[in-house]
Amino acid sequence: MLKTLGRETKGFRLVSVLTPIFMIAEVIMEMIIPKLMASIIDNGVTPGNMQVIYTVGAQMVVAALFGLLFGILGAVAGSHAATGFARNLRRGMFRNIQTFSFANIDKYSTAGLVTRMTTDVTNIQNAYQMLLRMSVRAPASMIVALIMSYTINRRLANIYLIAVILLGCALAFIMSRATKYFGEAFRKYDDLNESVQENVSAIRVVKAYVREKFEGEKFRKASENVRNLLMRAELILAWNAPLMQLTVYSCILLISWIGAQLIVSSGATTFTTGDLMSMLSYCMNILMSLMMLSTVFVMITMSAASAKRVAEVLDEQSDLTNGENPVMEVRDGSVKFDHVSFAYKKDGEKALEDIDLDIKSGETIGIIGGTGSAKSSLVQLLPRLYDVTEGSVTIGGVDVRRYDLDTLRNNVAMVLQKNELFSGTIAENLRWGNPDATDAEIEDACKQACADEFVERFPDKYQTHIEQGGNNVSGGQKQRLCIARALLKKPRILILDDSTSAVDTATDAKIRHSFAEKIPGTTVFIIAQRISSVENADKVLVLDNGRVSGFDTPANLLKTNAIYQDVYNSQTKGSGDFDEKGGEA
The missing domain is CATH 3.40.50.300 (P-loop containing nucleotide triphosphate hydrolases)
Structure with missing residues (x-):
């Protein structure tokens, strides 16, 4: 899956690499500021040295400006990479869908494909942007802040380390529980889109039969299913914020309490007020980084199901492809079905069985038969919308599977x-x-x-x-x-x-x-369906449950074929509808 999606980053790989670099540079600038702040307090504010305050203050401004610059560059590069990635995913899916045979298309609903190209790609786009920015910035910020904390005071820094481990375990548990519900919810989006599509495309029928309330109820149930699943996931994720706040405030209290004791007991020699201020700043950096990581995990959780669905379409290969050295010219319109059988699914019931026909170029062939007699299935084998299960179909003396697909269909x-x-x-x-x-x-x-x-x-x-x-x-x-x-x-x-x-x-x-x-x-x-449409044909093919019942001139069939006789009599004598004996496949 990752390899499939990774191919679609083509054209946006440079900005995808630059984004995390800018994020790391921004983190470094942010981590310098608390250290400079400690220097201002200890060497400038406490002794009243204005020169130190001006000098170090200017350094803080420069660090802040560079941090701002790197942050803007990271945001721009990340947005460019994510939107380009989403464009490539939609374009890749659309192009691949165009190559699908009817058998491939039958695997997916229209609503499902629309959901994949809209909601699912949007989820992946958001997750990709978060991965490029937050998933780099948050760990980098946390690691650098922990290192800086240990350079100030090992005992206080251990509080952060313990908090990170406990909170990380809690977040992992929350994410594992929420993943299942997000996956189910996105699958339900297909039903929701299908309900809307069906209603809009058939709106004239809906109004003609006054079924607005019925359709409204169908949509309500579909949307309610999505809401319930997302609600379950969100209720689990709701524990994220209070756990985060509990950890943050607990760390602040412990750092403040223990830090104050260290300042008083050492007389501000081994641990100063500036050091305490730096530790509190690093505390917020570390815990805010954890909060960012939790947000990244949420996005990854939401997009994991979407990524699988999109990769499924991108990986789908048409079962109709050109062979080696395909024939590029169709000589004439002669057609031969050589003991052809066809089933829509492997090991499924055969729609056509043992069809054996020889048709000359330029002939007009009428085809009639009852509902489900596979008339449409038969002709769809000619342009290779489907491939035969057994036997062969030839056009111009060449098996259709040997032709270049574009040449054949043209x-x-x-x-x-x-x-x-x-x-x-x-x-x-x-x-x-x-x-x-x-x-x-x-x-x-x-x-x-x-x-x-x-x-x-x-x-x-x-x-x-x-x-x-x-x-x-x-x-x-x-x-x-x-x-x-x-x-x-x-x-x-x-x-x-x-x-x-x-x-x-x-x-x-x-x-x-x-x-x-x-x-x-x-x-x-x-x-x-009308006998009048085929009565002047050179020959008429009568199909019955996927088998040839008759193949002859209309005049001969009228004498020898019972199905043709029934259809002819029912229509010429005005004694009923054609579909009494069989309608269109």
Whole structure:
């Protein structure tokens, strides 16, 4: 974990080293001041020598100014190092997430990833800054103060040593008890963020069903769980302050009492008033250093769980990688499934079993089947969103695992069931398919997807702003824009995963007709609920519980396949919903 996080300090290692150096320099300046103060009292104030007071006083001012300078430099360098470290952590996680396969992403919830990039990184940032500054300053201050105390009076210095040992044991006990609760609390943040995310993204449904109170109660329970765990941890940490104060005041009383006796008994010869003042100053330095260390321990305790969660994301390796000498060109859109089986988890139930298909380049393949028949799972194997468990999938005569991932995915355009648009203009969204696309190419893609019909009606046309998630366009409009975006890739294979479900039948027919005319060499896979969407396909694949029930022309399937017959009859005779026999996977 430490090695993983340490890699992300790159670019900020110099300031990370300079920060503790400045802190040590500040401590040295602070430790000089009590010694100079003793000299003023013993050699200046007591004998009434103003020259000593001026000289030593000037030295104290210089030491204080240098201490201030080193303190400022340490604070600036520490802040620069900590914020840079946090930036690198967020950037590193984000970049690594982009490489994840769907199988990797399935391990984490969206809310969990958001928590890691916000709350967890903030905890690590605060802890890192404390480590660079306080974890160096506090021990250095305590050690130097103890050494200086022993140079003044060994007997009184032993009081500090005993206090440090007792207080250190007490703090270690407190920290060990609080760690468990902080770890649990940060895991509960995922549930809290998930509740907020789910509520905001589905706010229209919440209001439509008048479920505000129910959602409010869910959030209350999630926030209450976090509060209870943090409260338990804070109640344990609350013992920190009174123990610290008890130790500080006890030491001050003992030093004052024993020191006064030494001054009186020795006639201020072996132990002077200035020495007592110095010992009291060192007392405060030592015990304040312990208080700083306790704060550092609290931050480390809070950030330990966060550090593990962040390192987990940074260490996660995509299970889909390029092999040696990857193929950089897709010859054509021919597809072959060679006895393919697939399961989402190792040793889990197979979603697909023994799929054996041979599809020629340029063919249009319709795919139908009941709910859970793994239609989406099948097509997700083509761009290697998942890898097969058994068998092989080849495109253009080459196993997809041998292709360069970018090359493969640039030649396999996929319009998923859940269409996503991003905030920006229509043109910017479409250029996700091809960043170098010209305005003419964009307009042509929209014509093929029948999106030009509504885009031209917008006052700003292709410069019309799309809100996040495409909330200011209808479902059908969103689907057509996503199809146009896919067409801009000019792919060898085009996959429409129930991508015209929100489009009327006439527009659906226009889109399919446009494909036949404009992209005859592209292999098209159409997952659909409507028979009309696949009845003109070259072949239709019927899936049943992850197995091939039929793969033939629509006309032949209508004669030989019971599932296809049932779907056809239910829709053409108007006798029910498709999902009575099976909906979309």
